[in-house]
Amino acid sequence: MHFEAAVGHRVSDLSALWQTPSSRAAEPTVQAGLDTQAMGMAPVPGELVTPTLPEGDWPLGRALAQLQGVYILAENAKGLVIVDMHAAHERIVYERLKAQWAAHTPDGTNGDVKDDSASTLPYLRSQPLLIPATFAATPLEVATTEAHATALQVLGLDITPFSGKTLAVRAVPTHLIQGDAVELARSVLAELSQHEANTVIQRAHSELLGTMACHGAVRANRRLTLEEMNALLRQMETTERSDQCNHGRPTWRQISMRELDTLFMRGR
Amino acid sequence: MHFEAAVGHRVSDLSALWQTPSSRAAEPTVQAGLDTQAMGMAPVPGELVTPTLPEGDWPLGRALAQLQGVYILAENAKGLVIVDMHAAHERIVYERLKAQWAAHTPDGTNGDVKDDSASTLPYLRSQPLLIPATFAATPLEVATTEAHATALQVLGLDITPFSGKTLAVRAVPTHLIQGDAVELARSVLAELSQHEANTVIQRAHSELLGTMACHGAVRANRRLTLEEMNALLRQMETTERSDQCNHGRPTWRQISMRELDTLFMRGR
Numbered sequence: 001m002h003f004e005a006a007v008g009h010r011v012s013d014l015s016a017l018w019q020t021p022s023s024r025a026a027e028p029t030v031q032a033g034l035d036t037q038a039m040g041m042a043p044v045p046g047e048l049v050t051p052t053l054p055e056g057d058w059p060l061g062r063a064l065a066q067l068q069g070v071y072i073l074a075e076n077a078k079g080l081v082i083v084d085m086h087a088a089h090e091r092i093v094y095e096r097l098k099a100q101w102a103a104h105t106p107d108g109t110n111g112d113v114k115d116d117s118a119s120t121l122p123y124l125r126s127q128p129l130l131i132p133a134t135f136a137a138t139p140l141e142v143a144t145t146e147a148h149a150t151a152l153q154v155l156g157l158d159i160t161p162f163s164g165k166t167l168a169v170r171a172v173p174t175h176l177i178q179g180d181a182v183e184l185a186r187s188v189l190a191e192l193s194q195h196e197a198n199t200v201i202q203r204a205h206s207e208l209l210g211t212m213a214c215h216g217a218v219r220a221n222r223r224l225t226l227e228e229m230n231a232l233l234r235q236m237e238t239t240e241r242s243d244q245c246n247h248g249r250p251t252w253r254q255i256s257m258r259e260l261d262t263l264f265m266r267g268r
Numbered sequence: 269m270h271f272e273a274a275v276g277h278r279v280s281d282l283s284a285l286w287q288t289p290s291s292r293a294a295e296p297t298v299q300a301g302l303d304t305q306a307m308g309m310a311p312v313p314g315e316l317v318t319p320t321l322p323e324g325d326w327p328l329g330r331a332l333a334q335l336q337g338v339y340i341l342a343e344n345a346k347g348l349v350i351v352d353m354h355a356a357h358e359r360i361v362y363e364r365l366k367a368q369w370a371a372h373t374p375d376g377t378n379g380d381v382k383d384d385s386a387s388t389l390p391y392l393r394s395q396p397l398l399i400p401a402t403f404a405a406t407p408l409e410v411a412t413t414e415a416h417a418t419a420l421q422v423l424g425l426d427i428t429p430f431s432g433k434t435l436a437v438r439a440v441p442t443h444l445i446q447g448d449a450v451e452l453a454r455s456v457l458a459e460l461s462q463h464e465a466n467t468v469i470q471r472a473h474s475e476l477l478g479t480m481a482c483h484g485a486v487r488a489n490r491r492l493t494l495e496e497m498n499a500l501l502r503q504m505e506t507t508e509r510s511d512q513c514n515h516g517r518p519t520w521r522q523i524s525m526r527e528l529d530t531l532f533m534r535g536r
Contacts, residue, residue: 065332067343068525075335084532249533257336264352265517 059237060252063229069221072229079257083233085224086217087245089178092235094213094246096175100124101209124156124173133181137167141186144193151192151201155212159185176216184215210246327505328520331497337489340497347525351501353492354485355513357446360503362481362514364443368392369477392424392441401449405435409454412461419460419469423480427453444484452483478514 055062060083061076074081104123137145145152145159145167152159158171169181176184191200191208200208218224224232236242236251245251261267323330328351329344340356342349372391405413413420413427413435420427426439437449444452459468459476468476486492492500504510504519513519529535 064335064341065343067332067348067528070525071348071528073332073341073348075333080335080341082528082531084534087532087534250531253531257338260335260339260350263350263518263521264355266352266355 058233060233063226063233065226066224066229069223072224072232074229074233076254078254079260080255081233081252082255083236083252084245084250085222085232086220087249088236088242088251089232090213090217091242091245091251092232092239093175093179093217094210095239095241097124097173097209097213100175122156122173123154124175126156126158126171127174127177128158128171129169129177129181132162132168132170133185134162134166134168135182135186136165140193141167141189144189148192148200152188154201155188155208157185157188159189173212173216176212178218178222179216180219184212187211187215213246326501328501331494331501333494334492334497337491340492340500342497342501344522346522347528348523349501349520350523351504351520352513352518353490353500354488355517356504356510356519357500358481358485359510359513359519360500360507361443361447361485362478363507363509365392365441365477365481368441368443390424390441391422392443394424394426394439395442395445396426396439397437397445397449400430400436400438401453402430402434402436403450403454404433408461409435409457412457416460416468420456422469423456423476425453425456427457441480441484444480446486446490447484448487452480455479455483481514 056077058076061074061081064073064075066085067073067082070085072083072085074083101123142161142165145161156171156173156176157169159167159169162168167185169185172179172181172184188208188211191211243251324345326344329342329349332341332343334353335341335350338353340351340353342351369391410429410433413429424439424441424444425437427435427437430436435453437453440447440449440452456476456479459479511519
């Protein structure tokens, strides 16, 4: 994340805090001490970077707790950090899927794959599920699975018929392992059933990867350990554009001690 | 605490949340489900009441963490609760000191005590310190300690000369055991030195107890366990007027999930 560009989320007055964040262009202020690149934390999409900063200097702070299964509360040098868990994870996952995808389409514009392609390498790194996730499928879903085997493979999904009316998800993209495998499979099958496989793959870069990220990211009410929360915060710090979700909403908010003190009418 | 009267701190619109709370009289709205008396949690000043409600129904919620040694973060059914640790504890302690004091002055207007009084019973229940707290005292402080022995006893303080220039605090009021014993002793000695003992004791009900509560309450940067934080929240729930500190500032704030969702532009 470029913290110097995320200043719209680090406001110093309360009214602005609760308003729609201004566009980045309108707030070019550089915030000293938060340039992650200068601190040797250049974004490395697609890879988990071990933090090199001491705990006290983590821009997004030390995770304290989960709130109602939706937000992560953290403490940094400035005060309280609130993170929208799902939105942040969705963005991280999306950026990683895009990076893996881009490695297979060097020109960045074409992901052309034939159903009879000799390439069996998935574009998205795949990880088998410990226990396959089965679901009652519609006839269309079963037919789509059979017709678009290569496309599924390219997308890092292993979906096979389990019985006549049941499909089994046996592997999902590594970065989506924390999400709901069935939701993910159904959303991809829905896309595949409506389009030619080629079209879907070509569109993947812009849209399908976003859909997959949404269904593959951690959902609300998933209980995270402090270690998992901290890992997410560190991933946010090293992921491009992680300060906004895929739909442009903020993924985290800073409430400074000064703002809290004002809220409590404390003169310090 | 009367939660139905604390509605000024449970605002439903953001702008009001960050403004100075309106006076209680201006907001007579009764908030359903938060009447602590109706829930069998009638305030019992001076006593720690074991909560009778299940955890999920605690009005001030379940403690999550401390923030920068100043605030307690808690989660209740509505969302995030932020508590000013010192201000809240100061108020609880103050109400308890007042209750103990009132038991010795049934008419509520007179705490007249002669320095040569036969009564040796402290008005404020006293507790010996495991290790006496010594401090380098001024000659005036030493003289005041000797001249006002009875007044100190009434106030639940045991302060004795340790050497010519050192005083030792050997006991403090039970409710102030978590505070700074030396700060407490010096603030009381400063009052005693400026007034006749009788005057101080008579004023105690309105002012001195407040001073003592301030210096006897937990200070910022004191690390609390989750158990201690939860105990403080439960004490707030059963203490009259604990929603405001002795100076009229709020001791806690509610930030609802709806408000957080608005902050994150989440439509739910």
